[in-house]
Amino acid sequence: MTEYDRIVRSTCPYCGVGCQLELHIQNEKIISATAPGDRAPNFGRLCVKGRFGTDYTHHKSRLTKPLIRKNLDAPERIPIGPEGFREASWEEALDMAAERIARTYKQSGGSAFGTFCCAKATNEDNYIFQKFVRSVLQTNNIDHCSRLCHAASVAGLSKALGSSAMSNSLAEMKDLEVFIVTGSNTTETHPVIGTLLKEAVVKNGAKLIVIDPRKIEMTDCATLHLQQKPGTDVALFQAMAHVIVKENLYNRDFINSRTEGFDSYSKSLDKYTPRWAEKVSAVAAKDIETAARIYAGANAAAIYWGMGISQSVHGTDNTLSIANLALLCGHLGRRGTGLNPLRGQNNVQGCSDSGGLPNVYPGYQNVSDPLIQAKYEHQWKRDLSPKPGLTILEMSDAIESGQISDYIIMGENPIMSDPHMSHTIHHFKKLKNILVIDIFLNESGEYGDIILPALSFAEKEGTFTNSDRRVQLIRPALQAPGEARADWQILQELAIRVDQKLERKNSAGFTFSSPAEIWDEMADLVPDFRGISHRRIDKESGVHWPCPSVDHPGTPYLFGETFPRGKGLFHSIDLKLESEAANKEYPYILSTGRVLYHWHGRTMTSRSDLNKIYPYGKVEMHPDDAEKEGLANRENVEVSSSRGSITVELCITDKSPRGVLFIPFHFAEAAANRLTQDLRDPVAKIPDFKISAVKIEKR
Amino acid sequence: MIKLYINEKEVVCHEGTTILQAAESAGIIIPKICYHEKLTPPGLCRQCVVEVEGARVLLPSCITGVREGMKVQTDSPRVKRVRKTILEMLDNCTDLSEAPELQIQMKKYGVENGRFRDTVKRDYPVKDDNPFYIRDYSKCIVCGRCVQVCSEDIQFSYALTTGGRGFENRITTNFDKPLPETSCVFCGNCIEVCPSGALVSRREYSATGEAND
Numbered sequence: 001m002t003e004y005d006r007i008v009r010s011t012c013p014y015c016g017v018g019c020q021l022e023l024h025i026q027n028e029k030i031i032s033a034t035a036p037g038d039r040a041p042n043f044g045r046l047c048v049k050g051r052f053g054t055d056y057t058h059h060k061s062r063l064t065k066p067l068i069r070k071n072l073d074a075p076e077r078i079p080i081g082p083e084g085f086r087e088a089s090w091e092e093a094l095d096m097a098a099e100r101i102a103r104t105y106k107q108s109g110g111s112a113f114g115t116f117c118c119a120k121a122t123n124e125d126n127y128i129f130q131k132f133v134r135s136v137l138q139t140n141n142i143d144h145c146s147r148l149c150h151a152a153s154v155a156g157l158s159k160a161l162g163s164s165a166m167s168n169s170l171a172e173m174k175d176l177e178v179f180i181v182t183g184s185n186t187t188e189t190h191p192v193i194g195t196l197l198k199e200a201v202v203k204n205g206a207k208l209i210v211i212d213p214r215k216i217e218m219t220d221c222a223t224l225h226l227q228q229k230p231g232t233d234v235a236l237f238q239a240m241a242h243v244i245v246k247e248n249l250y251n252r253d254f255i256n257s258r259t260e261g262f263d264s265y266s267k268s269l270d271k272y273t274p275r276w277a278e279k280v281s282a283v284a285a286k287d288i289e290t291a292a293r294i295y296a297g298a299n300a301a302a303i304y305w306g307m308g309i310s311q312s313v314h315g316t317d318n319t320l321s322i323a324n325l326a327l328l329c330g331h332l333g334r335r336g337t338g339l340n341p342l343r344g345q346n347n348v349q350g351c352s353d354s355g356g357l358p359n360v361y362p363g364y365q366n367v368s369d370p371l372i373q374a375k376y377e378h379q380w381k382r383d384l385s386p387k388p389g390l391t392i393l394e395m396s397d398a399i400e401s402g403q404i405s406d407y408i409i410m411g412e413n414p415i416m417s418d419p420h421m422s423h424t425i426h427h428f429k430k431l432k433n434i435l436v437i438d439i440f441l442n443e444s445g446e447y448g449d450i451i452l453p454a455l456s457f458a459e460k461e462g463t464f465t466n467s468d469r470r471v472q473l474i475r476p477a478l479q480a481p482g483e484a485r486a487d488w489q490i491l492q493e494l495a496i497r498v499d500q501k502l503e504r505k506n507s508a509g510f511t512f513s514s515p516a517e518i519w520d521e522m523a524d525l526v527p528d529f530r531g532i533s534h535r536r537i538d539k540e541s542g543v544h545w546p547c548p549s550v551d552h553p554g555t556p557y558l559f560g561e562t563f564p565r566g567k568g569l570f571h572s573i574d575l576k577l578e579s580e581a582a583n584k585e586y587p588y589i590l591s592t593g594r595v596l597y598h599w600h601g602r603t604m605t606s607r608s609d610l611n612k613i614y615p616y617g618k619v620e621m622h623p624d625d626a627e628k629e630g631l632a633n634r635e636n637v638e639v640s641s642s643r644g645s646i647t648v649e650l651c652i653t654d655k656s657p658r659g660v661l662f663i664p665f666h667f668a669e670a671a672a673n674r675l676t677q678d679l680r681d682p683v684a685k686i687p688d689f690k691i692s693a694v695k696i697e698k699r
Numbered sequence: 700m701i702k703l704y705i706n707e708k709e710v711v712c713h714e715g716t717t718i719l720q721a722a723e724s725a726g727i728i729i730p731k732i733c734y735h736e737k738l739t740p741p742g743l744c745r746q747c748v749v750e751v752e753g754a755r756v757l758l759p760s761c762i763t764g765v766r767e768g769m770k771v772q773t774d775s776p777r778v779k780r781v782r783k784t785i786l787e788m789l790d791n792c793t794d795l796s797e798a799p800e801l802q803i804q805m806k807k808y809g810v811e812n813g814r815f816r817d818t819v820k821r822d823y824p825v826k827d828d829n830p831f832y833i834r835d836y837s838k839c840i841v842c843g844r845c846v847q848v849c850s851e852d853i854q855f856s857y858a859l860t861t862g863g864r865g866f867e868n869r870i871t872t873n874f875d876k877p878l879p880e881t882s883c884v885f886c887g888n889c890i891e892v893c894p895s896g897a898l899v900s901r902r903e904y905s906a907t908g909e910a911n912d
Contacts, residue, residue, distance in 0.1 A: 031900065051831075
């Protein structure tokens with residue numbers, strides 16, 4: 001029998017499902033992970049990443065000491081491995097980092113900083129990060145990878161409903177009646193949700209409609225698969241709405257009592273017939289009609305979506321066209337309904353909740369609202385800027401224009417995750433200072449000046465907020481590697497030192513002694529969090545916000561009575577086709593995404609057993625296209641766009657439709673983002689990761 | 700509501716309840732092997748059998764529904780003898796060293812070694828075909844929990860199945876393929892329910908000194 005030194009309950013560090021884990025520790029290593037059967041949201045289930053993928057925590061390349069670039073301030077910034085850095089004491093590294101931050105601040109002010117907080121770090125880490133940026137650096141130039149994933153869902157849902165979170169809980173999924181999955185390869189990106197959705201179909205007889213260009217695994221249990229041409233989502237959803245209005249399938253009572261703008265919206269649908277949508281999207285008109293009737297005819301129907309909807313130059317419109325459907329049919333505010341963007345990172349919901357965005361304080365409170373500004377100024381005892389900051393890609397632009405000279409990056413990897421990689425690298429090279437806080441030296445860290453070693457999820461305490469707004473605890477299971485420290489401790493030290501260097505008299509309040517204390521300050525400022533504390537989460541295993549008071553039970557599904565903006569607002573939308581189109585030179589459309597065994601920039605999964613089963617990138621291509629191009633399965637091919645080219649192994653599969661290629665973006669050696677473009681949605685500023693025109697050639 | 704008697708104790712429960720559930724609700728513990736509270740009861744191992752008045756044979760309590768006025772004995776001499784025999788048969792052909800629950804039951808029912816002569820222990824080579832977990836079917840009692848988890852009780856992957864008959868009955872994959880060539884997604888939910896240590900995460904297996912990483 002295996003004996004464990006200890007078993008520690010925690011929350012999975014990978015995706016937004018937020019599975020509850022028990023980490024089994026022996027000799028300071030996680031040797032296995034199990035799941036408590038009685039705890040939401042996963043009720044005893046795990047996927048391969050949570051079960052076997054937390055071994056990166058004891059990988060030999062973990063950062064254990066602060067590092068300082070050997071040739072600082074060289075004329076050209078080049079990427080370097082660990083050999084290019086020297087080890088330093090915390091004292092020296094923090095002092096140097098603070099000195100350089102103060103120097104930039106004195107020369108150019110707060111707007112010279114671009115900062116990335118982290119959707120993998122805790123709510124408490126992110127709260128401290130944004131407090132540091134706003135109160136010490138005096139800027140709102142703070143953003144994180146949510147910009148690259150659900151920014152368009154946030155923008156669309158905010159316009160339609162006034163709120164951006166997933167509306168219904170994961171626990172409802174197995175009892176669904178009808179649901180749509182669109183732009184989400186659920187079984188690979190949210191595997192445990194994938195099992196809950198399959199259970200609804202197999203055991204509850206639920207009807208599933210998959211709307212996705214790729215033949216993803218979820219189509220195996222779908223009633224209907226609408227395989228639209230990439231980028232034509234709006235046409236499909238508008239035509240579904242057309243059918244629902246024309247056939248009087250809409251929910252008149254709901255529209256009257258809970259929505260506004262129906263009359264002009266319904267008129268705007270006249271021209272968007274299924275026949276028209278068939279021409280645009282290549283989906284048969286009768287299938288669009290069937291989908292509309294199934295969705296509208298259900299007592300309760302839910303919509304789940306992922307990056308396929310949001311990572312688009314029309315991402316906001318895509319979201320609005322989905323929201324219109326739910327408003328038409330009244331599929332909101334009840335069990336088994338809802339508008340549900342499946343959040344990617346373990347704490348991307350929480351990082352946004354904790355103020356990791358350029359336009360809002362924690363709790364989505366607008367930076368330009370004078371009353372809110374006054375509240376935060378009072379708490380932090382500092383004047384604060386009412387000017388919204390720059391988003392990720394705008395920060396990159398601002399390096400080009402000379403406004404931003406310094407990057408501060410906590411746990412993100414923009415080189416891998418941003419579109420148009422050569423452009424991103426060009427900008428990194430132009431920066432004067434790059435300060436990095438991370439657990440590994442990743443592709444972006446290699447450009448850094450000072451690297452501060454942080455703790456992984458398994459070594460610290462704090463909270464993650466999962467996709468259905470459930471705030472859950474992580475607990476220390478392993479000893480800190482070497483001298484690594486928790487992000488919040490590093491940032492607190494840094495904040496104090498920068499304030500000293502700038503000879504500021506009063507303190508903004510960086511005197512926290514535990515993450516629980518940090519949470520309490522945030523809960524004090526955010527009405528929706530007021531009833532939540534670490535102690536309560538410990539007792540109840542998790543609490544869904546909004547939770548305005550200690551006697552409030554938390555809110556598994558939203559919008560029961562009303563929407564945050566009052567009434568749900570219909571939006572008339574026109575189909576736009578502004579993405580890159582396939583052309584003579586670049587005849588294929590490239591879509592990018594993830595696979596089951598890897599995570600984003602692969603900083604974690606390349607250092608895990610997970611890498612052994614999926615060690616390198618592949619490009620997926622339809623058999624007919626491969627035959628046309630004379631390419632064989634598993635041979636190396638070169639895929640190129642006008643922005644770059646990569647060599648990658650060919651995988652022939654009918655998962656990809658004709659004319660569409662798919663490459664996962666995890667692999668630095670075959671980085672899909674060398675091919676993607678930085679064209680972006682005008683409202684959400686999210687890039688168009690899913691559509692690039694490419695060609696494919698024999699190597 | 701239905702009223703029945705378990706070990707002479709009056710128990711009241713809803714229609715559709717199994718004898719096992721009814722007994723547990725009354726604080727009467729019935730031993731079991733293949734049964735797992737999160738899974739559909741397969742009624743395979745027969746360790747949970749009980750004596751019901753008027754019934755010809757012992758009935759598996761995990762899949763037998765309660766009936767009005769039923770008289771149930773969960774620990775009669777006949778029941779005890781059957782449980783002991785089941786454990787002895789398992790012990791004779793399987794390595795139960797990593798099955799803590801069964802060890803406890805063997806002690807309780809006074810399992811004797813050597814009552815069955817000429818038996819053969821199952822001795823399969825350890826299946827080590829993927830980066831995540833090993834399958835040591837010499838320790839497998841073929842309770843089928845892993846197959847259930849892999850199919851419609853949790854994962855809907857259908858990678859694991861049963862194969863062979865009689866003594867050759869075992870857990871396998873379609874066409875005996877290595878796991879990476881099947882629909883397995885390595886969720887490891889099967890490891891979680893294995894009662895006898897046949898499925899073990901590779902890191903844990905290495906930690907016990909039986910294999911190298």
